Amino acid sequence: MAIPAGTRLIVQLLGICIACFLSINGVESNPSSEAVFDIFNYGAKTEPKFDNAQAIIKAWKAACESSGPAKVVIPAGDFMAGEVVFSGPCKAHTTTVEIQGHLLANIDPSTYTSGAWIMVQRVDNVVLTGGGIINGEGKYDWKYADGVSPLPVSLIFQEVGNSKAHNLKFVDSMGFHIEVMDSHExxxxxxxxxxxxxxxxxxxxxxxxxxxxxxxxxxIATGDDCVSIGHGNQNIVVARITCGPGHGICVGNLGKQADEKDLKGVTISNCTLTGTTNGARIKTYHDSAQITASDIVFQDIQMNNVQNPIMIDQHYNSTTTTAQSKVKISNARFVNIKGSSASAVAVSLNCSSAVPCEGIELADIDLKPAGSTGPLTSACSNAKTVLKGTQSPPGPANCL
Structure with missing residues (x-):
């Protein structure tokens, strides 16, 4: 049945009105039915001294309240911003933050109240992507770093579930670049x-x-650990990371605080470390809380001119006391670790006499001296070891 011309006109006018309403309220139509919230529609400017934090937060809040999939767009251009909080829960099934441009942090560290520059908290199904740059402008603030009062982290996920961050470039954070805590999936x-x-x-x-x-x-190329895995983590996978410079890939620090939780199930594989001060490392504080760290695997790791390629250090920060660590390390495996060591002691298992390490496996270790370093050796204390396959340098026997 043919639709009368007058009815067609009314339908067309309704469509135009809806589109106008959405545009006025900062929402752009999208063929995929994903509502798009451009920060320009919320007052963002590319002026160097203009703080865009509120424009970004307003766009997020609007997207978060959307009934369907929603996207916040930070378009091409340079946008300075202070503290930004993406808080939930959200009505939107999935909320994407697409960073196409260049975000630059406010260089005054006193303006950050939550320990983060960008905080994603208490929300599920968030995607951060877009190909853009997140620049912490740390060069202005590293002079304040004292190891006691941490500088702001560029991006924190806190109490977040089923979320992703990909296709982004992080540069010169004030503190850590990315921190994930109390989260899952x-x-x-x-x-x-x-x-x-x-x-x-x-x-x-x-x-x-x-x-x-x-x-x-x-x-990842930074001034500290490329990846550090602290207490309370379960089922962590780190794979295909190119690391260096930096301090390597580390399980730890563990045992610093009294309320820490056990760690179980960490697999680090198919990574390449170049010129780092450490390689595959587990470290715990000397006078620590009583927790466990178990089922840890470093496998298929290429070391290029790395100091301390394989290391367990249970006397970290031991200059002030001789109290032993109470972090019990068990079932830690180092498998197929190859390359070159910049230090003569290529394998160091320095465990706690209070709770000696158990089930430490070294399998197919093939490390050569870097340059004139050498000959390479192994060192061991308070560890029950299992040696398999190639052992170069010769692996340490049980040293309980």
Missing amino acids: IDLFNLTITAPGDSPYTDGVHLTNNINVNVTDSV
């Missing part, structure tokens, strides 16, 4: 994270108290 991949090798406390990715986190397929 998080995927971090296809990231580039860079800061000068002498920049203090600029870990690439730090994890605390999470379940099921994957950090994969990324290039």
